[in-house]
Amino acid sequence: MADVLKLEQIRKFYNAGTPVETEVLHGIDLKLAAGEFVALMGPSGSGKSTLLNIIGLLDRPTSGTVSINGQNTAGMSDSEMTALRGHTIGFVFQYHYLISAFTAAENVMMPMMVDHGRRTDAMQDVAYGLLADVELTRWRDNRATNMSGGQQQRVAIARALAMNPSLVLADEPTGNLDSVSADGVFDLMRRINTEHSTTFLIVTHNLDLAMRCDRILDVIDGRISGQEAAEAENIPGSRAVAEPLSPA
């Protein structure tokens, strides 16, 4: 299968050229194939969010190349990156970041509205369909602020899917939820992945959830190592508290 994402020798320095210069990513190579469902793990401060922002074209690497669907983004202008981001990448964050001034359905429509320049009736049908998919039909016209954390995160997932992206990036999507809601949100993403073959890259600290992914990538000190989920237990430096692997 074609690569949705290809990273080559990604390095990232913060405060480059100053006395407090820090190298966060030390030359990362990574490929994600279409339809993959991948977990990204690693201790706090290891550079997971930094990497995700670079993959999501929100940030540029200090050196190295990011290719989305075979398209090298290195020479792209800001606005080209914005356009590519809008059309190919969906984001889910730990703090859902729904826009509180809008309803659930309007939040889901937002990526389509900004892309098209204005709202159309067809967008509402798409948004209602996605919200039905995440089982929120009852709440679709509620303001974002009137919903539970789990519900808000489902809206955020529906919104990430609005433009039918090739890649969904989720930075600790369950980090702020109780375990029942976290399970529900995770199951939802997995279901979308199998039903629509959408590629997911999910940052999580939860080994249980990570082990239900196709692959686990571990970021340690700005370097990446990955294995099949089944081998996760053997990763040096992975959670000491990891529970025994339950049979898949």
Add this chain to the structure above:
Amino acid sequence: MKNWAPIEWTIGLRFLTEGIMQTVFILTGIAMGVGVIVFMSAMLSGLQANFIKRVLTSQAHIQIIPPDEVARPLRSSSGLIEGAIVQRPSQRILSIDQWQTIRSAMKARPDVITVSPTATGSALAIRGDAARSITLTGMEPELYFQIVRVPDYIVAGAAKLESDDILIGTELAKDLGAAVGDKLNLSTASGATQVLTITGVFDLGNKGANERSTFVALRTAQSLLGLIGGITTLDITVTDIYAAETIAQDISATLPVQADSWIKTNAQFFTAVRAQQSSNTLIRSFVGLSVAFGIAAVLIVSVIQRSKDIGILRAMGTRRGQILGVFLIQGGVLGFIGAIIGSSLGAGALFLWHGAARQADGTELFPLMLEPSLFVVAAAVATLTGVAAGMAPALRAARLDPVEAIRG
């Protein structure tokens, strides 16, 4: 099928209605500022228009009079001045030389509307034992009344002038105990006398004028003043009252006469108007500036409050230009709505003040001059001010780094 506005409008307006408290407060501020500006502008232009109207219905825009008589020192043949002390000669009543030619020249000018010849001088009005000195103005009513609207000021009788008729002021009528239909004996320094019938009494709104001013037919004045065929003044109205001074200077320069414009004779008024206008402009600019800073401050706060919203909008593919638009629209909408409310407040206050503020005689202090253009201009300027004030916050929002905004 609903037709939706561009997304910048959808988001901008939603942000405004979402932060309704901030919106209401800043709208109140803008409305008060605009209200003050509208009120001040309308009242000042009302006062000014009232004064100009009064002036221009009681005097000509330009008066053409004969040049001053000057005495020239006596010179010997060698050019030596023999009589060095030159006394200013007394100014006789003089006719304008070849006034018919000058009148034709005036009538030929495209910027001149009316040219009215008048013969003016002093006379004594006698009735029984009472005698009063008066200013006798002889003119052709159909021309002169287009310039000085005597008929508008008639309080008794009519503004009808045959060769034996005279119009007098209320004060003179009182002093002489005369009324419409009574006869007056007029005599002048040249020794001429004539008996005239009072056909109308006027009130020019000024005691001095009501005591002294009288109007008669041109021929009557000419014979009384010993000016047969001559006139002392050409009264002129022009199309553009504010160009009067330039036209007057042009006339003085090209013809052997002296031309005085109403602007020159009312110089004090214009100095006062100019001072008022510049202080008015200063106040308006500062009010406008504080409104602009208010809008900018509120929008800056809004950008900071909504930085996460902006970050997520950018992450989902919103262009910088669209974010810029969202906040410029908010600035413009605040300015526009504030101006609509403010104009209504200003107009309402003006109505109340107009009703309450009266002159000593109970007439209005200023005419209500609420031209629609004032509202249109206020709305347009306020909208532009709002957009301009939104520029700094909007740029800040557009430049926001989505990574920073989302991490927060």
